[in-house]
Amino acid sequence: MSSQPALSNEDLAGSWQELGVRPGDVLMVHGSLSAFGPVHLGAQGIISSLRTAVGRSGTLVMPAFTPRIADPSPQTSGLCAQTQHGRDAVPDFDATGPSQMGAISEALRKSADTVRSTHPQVSVIAQGPAAAEIVAKQTLGYAVGRQSPFAAVRRLNGRILLLGVGHNRNTFLHHAESLCPLHRRKLRRFPMRVQGERVWIEAPDVADDLDTLFPRVGLEFEELGTTTVGQIGRAHCRLLDADSFVDFAVGRLEHYLRLLPVGAPPPSPAR
Numbered sequence: 001m002s003s004q005p006a007l008s009n010e011d012l013a014g015s016w017q018e019l020g021v022r023p024g025d026v027l028m029v030h031g032s033l034s035a036f037g038p039v040h041l042g043a044q045g046i047i048s049s050l051r052t053a054v055g056r057s058g059t060l061v062m063p064a065f066t067p068r069i070a071d072p073s074p075q076t077s078g079l080c081a082q083t084q085h086g087r088d089a090v091p092d093f094d095a096t097g098p099s100q101m102g103a104i105s106e107a108l109r110k111s112a113d114t115v116r117s118t119h120p121q122v123s124v125i126a127q128g129p130a131a132a133e134i135v136a137k138q139t140l141g142y143a144v145g146r147q148s149p150f151a152a153v154r155r156l157n158g159r160i161l162l163l164g165v166g167h168n169r170n171t172f173l174h175h176a177e178s179l180c181p182l183h184r185r186k187l188r189r190f191p192m193r194v195q196g197e198r199v200w201i202e203a204p205d206v207a208d209d210l211d212t213l214f215p216r217v218g219l220e221f222e223e224l225g226t227t228t229v230g231q232i233g234r235a236h237c238r239l240l241d242a243d244s245f246v247d248f249a250v251g252r253l254e255h256y257l258r259l260l261p262v263g264a265p266p267p268s269p270a271r
Helices: 009-019 042-054 081-088 103-109 131-135 149-155 172-178 214-222 242-259
Strands: 026-031 059-063 124-127 159-163 185-194 197-206 228-232 235-241
Touching: 009 042, 009 228, 009 235, 026 042, 026 103, 026 149, 042 059, 042 103, 059 103, 059 131, 103 124, 124 131, 124 149, 131 149, 149 172, 149 242, 159 242, 172 197, 172 214, 172 242, 214 235, 214 242, 235 242
Parallel strands: 026 059, 026 159
Antiparallel strands: 059 124, 159 235, 185 197, 228 235
């Protein structure tokens, strides 16, 4: 059985265009390199081909989250030696440090002219004319909410590109839930430098979905017929409009959240 030939830049750029990516697009990309099969130049080949598809007037955006920058003992309030040692070992956020969101995100982070927001756990990277505007505002609390790069992408009529991943990886669903008056909550806890002193910050945010509501809402949106889908290499890819998706997701999430059991225990603090 012959192996699949590696996808070239030309193959990929043509596939993005067939999927509907256009010059000037603002694209929020979530992706898995391994889903594609062989790709020439690997993750950098994905980035180069996306840049070809959106052109000089387009902007690529990706999550560059760093969940390792978190309290290793979130439910422990004391300062015993073991707990303190674990917390001391957690690094400070470094905007030049690696993304923990996979090879494609890391390839964009390492590319020239990429900029990054400064949230210690939920930073976002962007490259292109709208990049600085997209990463400029991100609150510590509700880091994917109304004052975030996700809101900026939506405001710029951006689109969402899912590459070999499902809606359980679509952070715009967290953004949508943050806009619902009734939403699931968690506490993020991370170290920061404040006037030269390292302190631990607690900030509220939307809780993790754990594949409960998000895949369902994403599938319901796709059933409307406005999502473009295509097979690129071995990867199932989806392209959808961010603004219409968020509008739809807020309504569906409000419906499902009202059905959750009253008095359900709150989620554990985020690590």
